[in-house]
Amino acid sequence: AGASRGNSRVIPSAGRVLTPVQYGAVAPGGAWWPLNNGDRGSYQVNRIYPTIQGEGAQAGRAMTIVRLQGCPVGCVWCDTPESWSVWGGRYLTADQVADEMAALPPRWALVTGGEPAWHDLQSLTEALHMRGIRRALETSGTFPITGAWDWVCVSPKPAGLHPLVSDVLKYADEIKWVVGRERDVAGLEAFLEEHKSVLSSRSLNRGPFHRHRVVSVQPVSASPRATRLCVEVLMRHPD
Ligand code: SF4
Secondary structure, three states: OOOEEOOEEEEOOOOEEEOHHHHOEEOOOOOEEOOOOOOOOEEEEEEEEEEEOOOHHHOOOEEEEEEEOOOOOOOOOOOOHHHOOOOOOEEEEHHHHHHHHHOOOOOEEEEEOOOHHHOOOHHHHHHHHHOOOEEEEEEOOOOOOOOOOOEEEEOOOOOOOOOOOHHHHHHOOEEEEEEOOHHHHHHHHHHHHHOHHHHOOOOOOOOOOOOOOEEEEEEHHHOHHHHHHHHHHHHHOOO
16 A cells, blocks of 8 residues: 555545554555454445446446445456545445445346445345345455455556455356456466466356356447457456
8 A cells, every 4th residue: 555654544535644553564565454344344435326237247247336445455457446545435334335235126136336345344245135136346456355246356556556465266156357458468477377277167156157267358338449358368368
């Protein structure tokens, strides 16, 4: 994350000084974790809205997105910088989040951010499950995964400020790689080679789709150039 300042830490994206008292323990990536250590049953929520998933293996599925506040990863092409700050949005309990989602038509919840795994998500996944809502997680893989999930998508951000927590890949049903330039394709191919033993094994996530591990590519902003690169890499790796 950002530069240390004595016994606190600066998150460059949010420009805030965070103290150990606020953030509890230290995650493998070096940031304080979890964000909601003071009350692990509550969350700083940026937005809740229903949509049709437009990316990856779940494309076309109606889902309600809950975007949690806070991300220290700092991707240069991030399309949701409004979610980087650990402040803002609404502070809601897991039951309040789940009640809002249950009132909307989709029967799937997509928990994203920000970086949702910066929070302890156990309470939220339990509250959603109690209301019969399936739970999908989208994470950069830079924090440990908490909670029980029907689908886990890890989207590594190699240019980000936090390293991947390698164990997280074992729980991924889907690995989604963002492609904008040629070097992203080279990065994907190096990643596939480096992690081929994990990628060829079954996901440890015990959701209903855990037999299938998928690698998806996502063209940045669906630009023509990025889309062409994605098509090319899929043609080279049809499996
Ligand atoms: Fe944005 Fe996601 Fe990267 Fe965080 S991990 S900076 S929310 S793209």
